[in-house]
Every structure is written in structure tokens, then in C-alpha cells.
Amino acid sequence: VCISESIPSCSVTVIADKFTPNTTSDVAAGMLIPHIFPDTPVHQQKQWFRETFDYLSGICNSSQASEAGIHLVSGWQIFKTIPEKKTPFWSDVVLGFRSMTEKEMKKFPQHKFGQAFTTLKCDCPPYLLWLEKRLKENGGYVHVRKIEDLWELHSDYDIIVNCSGIGSRKLMRDREIHPIRGQVLKVHAPWIKHFIRDGDGLTYIYPGIHDVTLGGTRQKDNWNLSPDPSTSKGIFDRCCALEPSLHTAQDVKARVGLRPSRSSVRLQKEILVRGSEKLPVVNNYGHGSGGFSVHQGTAKEATRLIKECIAVLEMSRCKAKL
Numbered sequence: 001v002c003i004s005e006s007i008p009s010c011s012v013t014v015i016a017d018k019f020t021p022n023t024t025s026d027v028a029a030g031m032l033i034p035h036i037f038p039d040t041p042v043h044q045q046k047q048w049f050r051e052t053f054d055y056l057s058g059i060c061n062s063s064q065a066s067e068a069g070i071h072l073v074s075g076w077q078i079f080k081t082i083p084e085k086k087t088p089f090w091s092d093v094v095l096g097f098r099s100m101t102e103k104e105m106k107k108f109p110q111h112k113f114g115q116a117f118t119t120l121k122c123d124c125p126p127y128l129l130w131l132e133k134r135l136k137e138n139g140g141y142v143h144v145r146k147i148e149d150l151w152e153l154h155s156d157y158d159i160i161v162n163c164s165g166i167g168s169r170k171l172m173r174d175r176e177i178h179p180i181r182g183q184v185l186k187v188h189a190p191w192i193k194h195f196i197r198d199g200d201g202l203t204y205i206y207p208g209i210h211d212v213t214l215g216g217t218r219q220k221d222n223w224n225l226s227p228d229p230s231t232s233k234g235i236f237d238r239c240c241a242l243e244p245s246l247h248t249a250q251d252v253k254a255r256v257g258l259r260p261s262r263s264s265v266r267l268q269k270e271i272l273v274r275g276s277e278k279l280p281v282v283n284n285y286g287h288g289s290g291g292f293s294v295h296q297g298t299a300k301e302a303t304r305l306i307k308e309c310i311a312v313l314e315m316s317r318c319k320a321k322l
């Protein structure tokens with residue numbers, strides 16, 4: 001969508017073997033709370049987060065908010081031990097960041113410290129469906145197809161943008177990207193209006209427009225996409241310990257997603273070469289636990305790289321004509 005809006009002369013086709021509701025993004029809660037990419041400078045991560053937050057705030061403040069599945073949500077991140085840094089790098093991007101008061105902490109007797117803030121949440125499938133609609137309105141196309149080798153696309157497209165997430169392990173033979181398995185429960189509990197996240201990242205309660213996401217797990221190098229019933233029980237019990245009213249939640253569904261994890265998002269150009277032929281590729285994958293939190297920032301950077309590829313293509317076509 002970002003490419004089709006920034007470079008209207010570009011014809012954009014999205015090709016994937018799975019679309020909503022069957023992607024990793026559909027499993028996620030879609031909360032805008034950044035996760036650290038250890039090998040990406042913090043100022044870069046902050047810029048991606050700020051761009052994403054500002055972009056989604058604009059949608060949230062428009063009449064499109066409900067269809068796009070974007071909403072504000074306030075709540076608490078709580079810690080059993082006081083974190084080294086009480087104020088994270090993103091504290092001035094979210095709204096109203098502050099330490100929790102003693103009165104607020106009384107709800108969580110096992111925890112010693114907490115942060116209160118308001119952030120945004122993107123609900124999927126609505127957000128993905130809305131993006132797809134916008135792409136089509138901009139003249140874009142959508143095809144269901146599995147790609148075994150990017151070179152398959154060589155004769156039909158000038159530039160490939162690789163956003164294949166965990167699929168890049170096979171497609172790009174990238175040994176650095178690995179799954180961090182996440183199991184969550186989606187439950188009906190419409191009285192839950194505030195989010196609660198344990199700072200250890202293993203227990204969270206995220207209310208969305210239609211359901212509440214309860215998490216979670218972080219299992220490195222585990223490719224199993226089937227929900228495990230004992231893990232579901234553990235998640236439910238941990239969430240009920242933080243928010244006992246969840247005991248009466250209904251319609252509990254377990255889902256699993258594989259976070260496409262790397263030490264940094266791979267956001268760079270690459271030229272594939274076969275004989276005298278070249279195929280420019282812009283990679284934009286490896287968003288790990290934080291794809292929603294930085295997606296617009298990384299999309300803008302990918303779009304800038306595509307503009308560079310277009311400039312090179314135009315120059316070589318000019319030269320060929322001379």
C-alpha cells in the first residue's frame with residue numbers, strides 16, 4: 001500500500017500463499033509496543049515506531065478507524081522486579097506514559113513496579129482486509145501463489161519486494177531468521193477494556209474490538225503450528241491470576257504464530273544475477289515480535305529503496321536506447 005501510494009506510476013502485485021486470516025499477523029494481538037532488535041540502532045527503531053504510531057493515529061482519528069480495526073487502548077505494563085531502565089526509548093511516542101501509582105499497583109500484589117500508557121492496537125483480519133481494499137483501489141493486484149525461487153518472477157516483474165517473514169528462511173536461504181513460536185488465546189470478554197502486560201513478555205491481556213488476546217509463549221526454534229492444550233491452560237491461568245474476571249470468558253480459541261525473528265529487520269537491496277540478467281530485490285523481513293509496531297516505518301524505508309531501484313532501471317533503459 002505504501003508503494004502504491006508513494007509511487008503511483010508503479011503497478012503493484014501482492015503474491016502470497018496465505019492471506020488473512022491465515023498469516024502470522026492474524027495471530028498477533030497487534031499492539032504498538034516496540035520490541036528491541038539488538039543489531040538495529042535505537043534511534044532507527046524509534047523512528048520506525050514513531051512513523052508507525054503517527055500514521056495509525058491518523059487513521060484512528062478518521063472515520064476509517066472502525067473498518068480498519070485501529071483503536072486506542074490504555075493499560076499497564078507491570079514488573080516483578082524493577083527494570084534497569086524505568087523509562088523505555090518509546091515512552092515519548094505513546095501517549096501519557098508515566099509510572100503507575102501505588103493505588104494502581106494494589107491490583108497486582110506480586111509486582112513491584114508498573115508503567116501506565118495509552119497506545120494503539122491494529123485488529124486483524126480487519127486491518128489486513130482494509131489494506132487489501134486500499135491496494136486494489138490504487139490499482140494493485142493480489143495473487144495466491146507459492147514462490148519456490150524469486151527468479152520465477154523475473155520475466156513478469158521489474159522489482160521484487162520480499163516480505164515473506166519466516167518464509168525467508170527457505171526462500172532466501174537466510175539461516176539467521178528463526179521462528180519464535182507464540183501461542184495465544186482469543187476469547188470473548190467484552191468487559192475487559194484495559195491492557196495488562198507482564199514485563200517478562202509471557203503474560204498479557206490485550207482487548208481488541210471483537211475479542212481479547214491472552215498470551216503467551218516465546219519458544220525459540222519451535223515450528224509447531226498446532227496449539228498445545230496444556231500451554232493454553234497455562235496461559236489462561238496466568239491471565240486469570242492478573243485479571244480474575246477472565247474466569248468467565250467465553251468462546252476460547254487457541255492460535256499459534258511463528259514470529260519471524262532476527263537480530264535486525266533485513267531491510268536492504270540485493271541484486272539477483274543469472275547470466276547477463278539481473279533482478280533487483282528489496283528485502284523487508286524479520287520483524288520478530290514487533291511487526292505491527294514498526295510496519296509503516298519499515299514500509300517507508302523499503303519504498304525509498306524501491307525508488308533507488310527504479311532510478312537505476314530507468315538509467316539503464318535510457319542507456320540501452322542510446
Ligand SMILES: Cc1cc2nc3c(=O)[nH]c(=O)nc-3n(C[C@H](O)[C@H](O)[C@H](O)COP(=O)(O)OP(=O)(O)OC[C@H]3O[C@@H](n4cnc5c(N)ncnc54)[C@H](O)[C@@H]3O)c2cc1C
Pocket residue numbers: 015016017018019023024025026027028029030031032033145146147148163164165166167168171181182183184215216256257258259260285286287288289290291292293294
Ligand atoms: C503470538 C504473537 C503475538 C504477536 N503480537 C504482536 C503485537 O502485539 N505487536 C506487534 O507489533 N507484533 C506482534 N507480533 C509479531 C507480528 O505478528 C509479526 O512481526 C508480523 O506478523 C510479521 O509480519 P510479516 O508480514 O513479516 O509476516 P507474515 O504475517 O507471516 O506474512 C508473510 C507472508 O509471506 C507469505 N509467504 C512466505 N513465504 C512465501 C512463499 N515462499 N511464497 C509465497 N508466499 C510466501 C505468507 O503466506 C504470508 O502471507 C506477534 C506475533 C505472534 C506470533
Ligand SMILES: O=C([O-])CC(=O)C(=O)O
Pocket residue numbers: 029031033182197201204215216259288289290
Ligand atoms: O509481547 C507482547 O506484548 C506481544 C507481542 O508482541 C508478542 O507476543 O510477540
